[in-house]
Amino acid sequence: MKRQQITAVAGIAALVIPVANAAAAGKRKITTIRRSVAGPQAVADRWGYVQVTLVVKKTTTTVGTHKKIVRKITGVKVPVYPNHTDRSVFINQQALPYLTQEVLQAQFNPNIDMIGGATATSYAFEESLQAALIAAKKV
């Protein structure tokens, strides 16, 4: 964080100063601060959300009792990975998991050797495709 103070001497400022504040008139103080703030996690690439850092310059101009503050974003920092290895480490640390999604479909007369699933009881087995497969092999 940098801090710069510039004190302007009266006469250089080109402001219109109320006569009533003649005592403070002519003194203008400008304070400038640069600060990095963590921004919203709004940047998404295909590895997920990336947190950006904003560089904000805040300028405070004080003339007498009148204060004016101007904030300006002067920079946006995005994490940069100099080589593939570092990015892989980042991905692993994020451990972003995913699943693929499909729609349930039914395949009749499938070309298979065995059935897994609902043959837990003898009754279910007798009714099942597994029994039909075995019967077919006996033919």
Place this chain on the structure above:
Amino acid sequence: MHRVEHIMGMPVVVEVRDGDVPDDVFDWLRRVDETFSTYKDGSEISRLRRGDLALTDASDEVQRVLARCDDLRGETAGYFDVDAVGLDPSGYVKGWAVDEAAAILDRVGAREYAINAGGDIRTRGRWRIGIQHPREPQAVAKIVEGDDLAVATSGAYERGDHVLDPYTGTAPQGILSVTVTGPDLGTADAYATAVFAMGPRRAIDWTSRLRGYEVLTILADGRVLLTPGFPAATP
């Protein structure tokens, strides 16, 4: 050769392409049933449930199985819990018994076989396995294809004991069936049971982070979710 026998209350199909099916396989499964069945009063598990047997006096085999079930409770955030409604490790024992049966076939030299115990399957060699469609008994929802697979399925449509959510004691909603593939059928069996009990939201979170096993989850709303490495047959 293929043989079918009814053991542990379910049909067990053993198919060996490159040899015979030895009696040893079925003898082993019957021994597992005698030791672990909750339907047999004299089994070690039944005696443990009644308090007639202390865990430290149980056979090494039972102690090892129950120790593995303890680990699985931790691995599944408590959703596979053999103590939830009285001691019942059958959600792991079925798959574990088949893993051991496969080892018997390995020892006699079989290299191309499939064991299907009530819908849980272990293969060696290349096999195409259809996953039962949860709503159409004569159809499959997905075909799994690969070498040396363990495939376990837990489903709402199975008759018999219902899977309960260990936290609520009620039947979970939202998932029609879960199929897990991986190196170990006992573990796959326990994972399938746990994921089914978790309900859709937790299932999505847990399965997407799982490593070493692949999962296919069929939701009641018709969505099918797969982990990226699930061995689905390319059509």
